[in-house]
Amino acid sequence: PGAGPLAGRHAIVTSGPTHEAIDPVRYIANRSSGRQGHAIAAALAALGARVTLVSGPVALPDPPGVAVRRVESAREMLAACEAALPADVAVCAAAVADWRVAAAAGQKLKKVPGQAPPPLALALNPDILATLSAHPRRPRLVVGFAAETEEVVANAIAKRARKGCDWIVANDVSGDVMGGRENAVHLVTAQGVEHWPRLPKEEVARRLAERIAAALA
Ligand code: C5P
Numbered sequence: 001p002g003a004g005p006l007a008g009r010h011a012i013v014t015s016g017p018t019h020e021a022i023d024p025v026r027y028i029a030n031r032s033s034g035r036q037g038h039a040i041a042a043a044l045a046a047l048g049a050r051v052t053l054v055s056g057p058v059a060l061p062d063p064p065g066v067a068v069r070r071v072e073s074a075r076e077m078l079a080a081c082e083a084a085l086p087a088d089v090a091v092c093a094a095a096v097a098d099w100r101v102a103a104a105a106g107q108k109l110k111k112v113p114g115q116a117p118p119p120l121a122l123a124l125n126p127d128i129l130a131t132l133s134a135h136p137r138r139p140r141l142v143v144g145f146a147a148e149t150e151e152v153v154a155n156a157i158a159k160r161a162r163k164g165c166d167w168i169v170a171n172d173v174s175g176d177v178m179g180g181r182e183n184a185v186h187l188v189t190a191q192g193v194e195h196w197p198r199l200p201k202e203e204v205a206r207r208l209a210e211r212i213a214a215a216l217a
Contacts, residue, residue, distance in 0.1 A: 004048025005213035010087040011049045012139065013041040014094035014128060016056035018074045022120065023105035027072075030095035034058035036145075036183060037093030039205035041066045044091075047209050052084040056094055073100060074125035081128055082135075089141040089212055092129040092165075100125050133164035141215055143167045143208075146188075149174040156188045166190070169208065187211070 015037025019027040034055060041053040042063035051066045054077055062068045069080040074096045081090070099122035109118055129144040142165040146156040149172070156170035168188040184198040187208075196207065 004046070005217065006044060006047040006049035006209070009049045009089065009216060010084075011041075011044045011051045011212075012054065012081055012084050012087045012090040012132075013037055013044065013051060014054045014077060014081065014090075014092045014096075015041065016058040016060075017095045018056045018077055018097045018125075019072045020074065020097045020100035020125070021072075021104040022101050023107065023109045025108050028097060028099075028101065028120075029057075030097050032056070032058075032095035034060050034094075035181070036201045036204065037091070038063050039202045040091050040093055040208060043202070043205035043209035044089075044212065046206075047213050049089075052087070054080045054084065054094075073097075074128065075100070078126050078128045078131060081132060085135070085137045085139075087139045088216055089143065090132045090139040091143045091208075091212075092132070093145050093169075094128070095147070096125060096128055098125055099123060127163070129165055130163045141166050141212060143169065143212070146170040147173040153186050153188065153193055156186065157193070160188050169204075 016034035017030040017032040019029045021027050038060050041051050045051045045065040053066045054069045071077045071080050102121040102123040133142045144165040146159045146168050148155045152170050152172045156168045160168040170186045183201050183204045185196050187194040
């Protein structure tokens with residue numbers, strides 16, 4: 001338990017992609033480095049929060065001073081988030097796969113010469129951000145992300161209403177943000193929209209953590 005404006009607060013952060021099994025050796029996934037989510041977890045811890053980072057498979061070191069729960073699938077990510085409740089704030093930065101394979105095979109699917117590829121029927125995954133936003137133990141502040149390639153702010157405003165979260169951090173991913181080190185974001189709240197300059201992801205995380213501390217103060 002550290003000092004700082006978030007001392008005594010518990011934060012849940014989701015980060016990275018999810019992997020949805022096709023069979024024991026194959027999966028479908030979203031593209032995500034986990035850089036922004038991990039930086040947010042580190043920045044919240046630096047302000048004194050107790051942080052539970054629920055992370056899909058990433059190639060990043062664990063941020064210092066953060067409890068990391070490693071998961072693979074969206075359903076595991078949701079279960080880990082719910083197990084971590086109660087929390088004062090949840091930041092959903094993970095790139096969760098919208099669909100999983102409806103019936104993952106228990107054994108490796110065989111590639112038989114001359115046979116057609118296996119069909120992949122998909123099932124809808126739970127929406128972690130929407131679930132936490134409507135949860136009986138809802139964190140006081142719930143923050144989501146929106147990666148958009150067009151109409152970035154308009155889509156983020158609609159997404160904030162649809163998901164039931166308090167803030168949306170919207171980023172324009174039409175350029176080279178995915179996997180990159182910088183992010184240009186817009187913070188969408190009930191009060192309006194702030195346009196932040198293009199910043200290193202660590203600096204986006206620091207500013208967001210400070211805003212979270214102010215909101216919970
Ligand atoms: O609907 P969309 O994927 O664009 O929404 C993005 C936001 O919703 C992000 O905060 C992401 O972490 C969250 N999300 C989630 N669970 C899903 C899909 C998205 O938490 N199944």
